[in-house]
Amino acid sequence: MQHAIILIHTAAGYNPELAAEQHRPMLRQFRSKIEALRLPVFASIAEPALKAILDEEWPGLEHLPPQTEIALIRRFFTEKQADHVAVFNGIWPLFDPSLMEKLFAIHTEYRADITYGENLPPGIAPYWVSPDLLESLAILEAPDDATASGLRAFVEKNINHFHAEVHYEEPDLRLFRLDFSLATARSLHETKALQQKLDSSAPYAGLKPAFDADPALLVSFPSYIELEFCSTAEYISDFSPLKAIPQQRQFLERRHLDTLLDFLAQGFGDTSVCAGGLGEPLEHPHCAEYLQLLLESPHVRYVFVETNGIYLEKIQHLAGHAQAKKLRVIIFLNSLERFSELSGAPQGLLEKVKNNTRNLVRAFREHGHNAQDLVYVQALKVNENETEIDALYALAEELGASFLLQKYNRYAGLLPERRVSDMTPLERFFCWHLRRDLFIRANGEVALCKQTVDPNKKTARGHLDQQSLVQIWESQRNDFVANYRESYPPYLPCAQCDEYFTFNF
Secondary structure (H helix, E strand, O other): OOOEEEEEEEOOOOOHHHHOHHHHHHHHHHHHHHHHOOOOEEEEEOOHHHHHHHHHHOOOOEEOOOOOHHHHHHHHHHHOOOOEEEEEOOOOOOOOHHHHHHHHHHHHHOOOOEEEEOOOOOOOOOEEEOOHHHHHHHHHOOOHHHHOOOHHHHHHHOHHHOOEEEEOOOOOOHHHOOOOOOOOHHHHHHHHHHHOOOOOOOOHHHHHHHHHHOHHHHOOOOOEEEEOOEOOOOOOOOOOHHHOOOOOOOEOOHHHHHHHHHHHOOOOOOEEEEEOOOOOHHHOOOHHHHHHHHHHOOOEEEEEEEEOOOOHHHHHHHHHOOOHHHEEEEEEOOOOOOHHHHHOOOOOHHHHHHHHHHHHHHHHHHOOOOHHHOEEEEEEOEHHHHHHHHHHHHHHHHHOOEEEEEOOOOOOOOOOOOEOOOOOOOOOOOOHHHHHEEEEOOOOEEEOOOOOOOOOOOOEEEEOOOOOHHHHHHHHHHHHHHHHOOOOOOOOOHHHOOOOOOOOO
């Protein structure tokens, strides 16, 4: 690695928690790995507290003012006469020196502008750049701020303009959605859990064996919680389980919402909450108040609302809330020609849904928001509306919303098969929902999983009045471990389920 320089770069917002005293061993592990490479090291750290800790833990580390990656790289190639720069976007205790060397060999052999591991999780190996990258950027006439989201991300969006060597490393762990960059509290927690279980010199090779031995390592804190405001609906969609299993009308009580908010305070501040479930959330008499409380929680990342759009005016004023950018409103609209038949509502209400959507979009725009990021018209991909998808897409554009085409859920055989196409993976893998989701019913029960909605069978993992959410989550963790090992408990519908591979944000 002659004439190479290491750049440790973090942008604004990089996890300030990393500067806490108890995390210093992670900084020390990273430092020891970097120093073993015997290359010049420079750091550009935007977080003052982290920079202060690095000054103590890494005396002699040369700090540069916070800048974009490309501005720093230009400086190294012009002022330092470097031939290559390895870019680390953070403090990476699980950094794999063996993979860094492999990437460097590829980079130099093929004289690439940039070289990176396509399927490597963040925090495992840096990417390499050479001076030729500057020529490619000049041809593109790309200003420094064009790469503000990261140089590699910019290259990937404009891949045809660069000589990029993209390495694929076995095993491919992209399915696991891992992140060891320490950029977030969740990444920090999950990295720390693995730190002592891996070979420091080649940690990547040890990841899959570690998960196979202890699948619970993949489960930390829920990152998506479905919260049923109302157990039923005035108008029942033809695609709803309520068609097959009518429910008693119940509304989520405030004390149960407060229990959830207290639980979220123990998490990582990145959990999304969806007002959804089987019923219509906006039929809850306090739906706007509940949504406002969720928006105001610093521990909630996004607040989703899944609605038929008939009562959308109840929450239009939330477009002016200080945290409105956290809101995501999804309006179910599966057909225009067969609206009444498929939605269960009178045909005349279709215009009301359109007007409500149009008004909500306008309200977001009036408060300076991009409504297409916040309002979505969603249709199921089913036989009944296959010829209407283009019309539904055009309507979403006309209303100023985005369009979503959603997979149909059979609820593990409870509902009839209506899929246009089968998107189930050829090879089975673990359930995303057991790993990261919770489903809280309107009566305070926590469902065994999102597929267990039949009241004639065992469906509840616990109740918010009887167990803590910590206890209930631990029970679900145990079921995830069994699911990972393809040992499905009889009370879960895993063997008949085709929702395991879907992912909620």
